[in-house]
Each structure stands twice: as structure tokens, then as C-alpha cells.
Amino acid sequence: MSKSGSHTIDLEVPPLEVWKVLVAPGRRDWYYRLTPEGDFTPGGHIRWVDVRGELVEESDVAVVEPPRRLVLRSRFLFAPPFAATAPHEVTWDLSATGGGSQIRVSWIAEDGVHSLMKSEGGAQLQGLRLAADPTARAELERLPDIGEVEVVDVTPDQLPAYQHFFDKVAFRDFPAWQSCYCMETHRTQSDEEWAVRAAEDNRRDMSDSIEHGRVTALLAFAGGEPVGWCNYGDTTHLHGVMSRFKLQPADHEGIGSVACFVIAAPYRGHGVASKLLQVAIERLRARGLRAVEAYPSRESDDSAQSNYRGPLDMYLRAGFEPYRELERHVVVRKVLA
Numbered sequence: 001m002s003k004s005g006s007h008t009i010d011l012e013v014p015p016l017e018v019w020k021v022l023v024a025p026g027r028r029d030w031y032y033r034l035t036p037e038g039d040f041t042p043g044g045h046i047r048w049v050d051v052r053g054e055l056v057e058e059s060d061v062a063v064v065e066p067p068r069r070l071v072l073r074s075r076f077l078f079a080p081p082f083a084a085t086a087p088h089e090v091t092w093d094l095s096a097t098g099g100g101s102q103i104r105v106s107w108i109a110e111d112g113v114h115s116l117m118k119s120e121g122g123a124q125l126q127g128l129r130l131a132a133d134p135t136a137r138a139e140l141e142r143l144p145d146i147g148e149v150e151v152v153d154v155t156p157d158q159l160p161a162y163q164h165f166f167d168k169v170a171f172r173d174f175p176a177w178q179s180c181y182c183m184e185t186h187r188t189q190s191d192e193e194w195a196v197r198a199a200e201d202n203r204r205d206m207s208d209s210i211e212h213g214r215v216t217a218l219l220a221f222a223g224g225e226p227v228g229w230c231n232y233g234d235t236t237h238l239h240g241v242m243s244r245f246k247l248q249p250a251d252h253e254g255i256g257s258v259a260c261f262v263i264a265a266p267y268r269g270h271g272v273a274s275k276l277l278q279v280a281i282e283r284l285r286a287r288g289l290r291a292v293e294a295y296p297s298r299e300s301d302d303s304a305q306s307n308y309r310g311p312l313d314m315y316l317r318a319g320f321e322p323y324r325e326l327e328r329h330v331v332v333r334k335v336l337a
Contacts, residue, residue, distance in 0.1 A: 014096060045141070153216075234255075295331055
């Protein structure tokens, strides 16, 4: 059964400026870092490819009324349950509001896609705001000084801070990832099951794991506010890491892993990730583990997104050494004995 829904946002730029972003060529960081191949003309066909060049979505252009309305009939291809679903209709409506504009994204879709759009549509609008509005981007400029940084363990009493960080802070500069809640490190689902999970699923399950002490992670605070996160632990307990890098339990007894980092945009470039890494190493050493490893990308474009597992040079500075080459990552390891 098809369902409908919508999300709305007010921007401080006129509709024409937003329209230019909607139909511009080139990669859209605000839309899951996808690149449209094709023309936004009536009857046109758009192939959406990801940063690896893989086709993840297709759209037929139904209506183009610049700068007021764009209607696409689309099909998600990144997961079999979505690929098997009938195409859904997405409508972008732009209207002037004084010197600014109101943007509404609405859809008609079957249950699975409807749930995804209900969860992700607001993030798409937040990303569009960043792409179209210079004021929004200025809000996230790097701070010249952040003061003293305190690193704390994510114990159950830190659950409100964790939720606040991932609800409001972590992905303000990249809203496309705000449904993550760092659940990927601990996922036990198949790729098909994982692809259809919504933000509320990840928030609920990760919060439950923190409440029951099943997560080892760190939060960095500056000025009393959470500004950074590091997820780490015994490798064999990090199911998402084991699966993602095809690690064998027998090879990782007594080994720890540093899985990922999230640093709020204004606080980057101040050594927050390095401080989190150092504390994670100390915690793993204190637990008697014999080594710690990490998985920096070999294809980094120096963006925070490509470096979410931590940049290679940070690990090398911390005494890690290359241990194994993977197709898209380097396994680096540091002896803790």
C-alpha cells in the first residue's frame, strides 16, 4: 500500500538559489554524496552513482517548473528490498517567503520507502540548507580556539550526552549520516536488513546497548558540551567491524580495535581525535590487550566523511604500523605489551 508524507524547511535564500542546487551537475554532498548522470528536463532519466561509481538510484524526470517544482519518479537500488519495490514519486516544491523561501519535499511510496523518507527526508532538507545558504555554512566554521578538552567514558549515565551529540551535533555538516548513531560498529544485521533501518532503529538499539554496558566508547567535551566521539573495544565484540573487514575471531583474541570517530565541525583541527585515540589506547592497554588495530581508508579525499575511521597519518603519529593491505583500507596495528 502506498503512503504519503512530507518535510518542510524555511531558508534565508530565494527559491532560485535553491533551485540551482537541486538541478546542478556534479556530486551532491547534501544528497548522500551522489552524482546525477543525466539531465533534469521533462522526460529525462537520471542515474545516481555513489563515490565508488556504483549505481544506487534511478529517476525519471516527470515535472520541471523552475524555480518552483521538480517531480521525480525514482527507485532505490542500493538494497534488494528497495530495488524490488515499485517506483516512488518525490516532489520538491519551492515557494518565496519574503527574502527567503520555503522548501517542501513530499513523496508517495510503498511502506519501506515511505519509512525511509519519513526518517531521512528532514536530513535531506538540512543538507540542502547547507548547500544553498551561506549563513548555514558559516554556523559551522572552525573555531579558532576550543579551550580545554575532557575525555570521558560512555557509561550509562552519559546516555543523555550521547543522544544529544548524535541528535543535534555530530552530523550538522553532513546530515545524510545523522541516522547512523554509530550503530554500524555493532551491527549484526545482513546488508539487506541494515540498508532499510531508520534513524529511530539505530538510536533505540545503540541507546539500549549503552544502558546495559555493551558499548565501550569515549566522548570529548569542550566548554561542557559533547564535541567528539570515538567507538572502540575488543575486536571480537565489535560485530560490525568483524563483518566489514572479514576478520577471523581466532586471529583477534586479545586484540582491540578503534572503529570510528566523529568530531563536530567547528572543533576539527584542534587535536580532538588524537586525544580520543590516546585515551582509547590507554583503556585497551589497561584491559590487558596485547595490540590495537585500526582501519584508515586508502582512498581518503581528506573529508571528515572519508576519514571517519581516522586518518592514516594520525595513527602513524601515534605509533601504529601498517599490518595488512585491504582493497579500500589499510589495517594498522600498535603493540600494547
